[in-house]
Amino acid sequence: xxxxxxxxxxxxxxxxxxxxxxxxxxxxxxxxxxxxxxxxxxxxxxxxxxxxxxxxxxxxxxxxxxxxxxxxxxxxxxxxxxxx
Numbered sequence: 001x002x003x004x005x006x007x008x009x010x011x012x013x014x015x016x017x018x019x020x021x022x023x024x025x026x027x028x029x030x031x032x033x034x035x036x037x038x039x040x041x042x043x044x045x046x047x048x049x050x051x052x053x054x055x056x057x058x059x060x061x062x063x064x065x066x067x068x069x070x071x072x073x074x075x076x077x078x079x080x081x082x083x084x
Contacts, residue, residue, distance in 0.1 A: 004031075 011019070023033045 009034075 019030075019033065023030060026033070028036070
């Protein structure tokens with residue numbers, strides 16, 4: 001089991017009430033809810049970082065029109081053989 005650490009967080013009362021309603025409906029503890037929110041936030045940030053890396057790379061080396069046309073021809077050839 002991982003070692004746990006306690007910490008205090010201050011949030012506006014309205015958000016606290018919303019959080020309590022939400023967590024009670026889910027049957028989750030505050031700790032579990034905060035941990036899940038943090039894990040989700042980390043995953044969103046990871047995807048944002050990867051998207052930026054992809055976009056930066058694409059800007060440095062964009063597709064050539066000839067490549068796109070070749071991929072389209074190959075796709076049509078392959079997909080036309082599939083039963084839909």
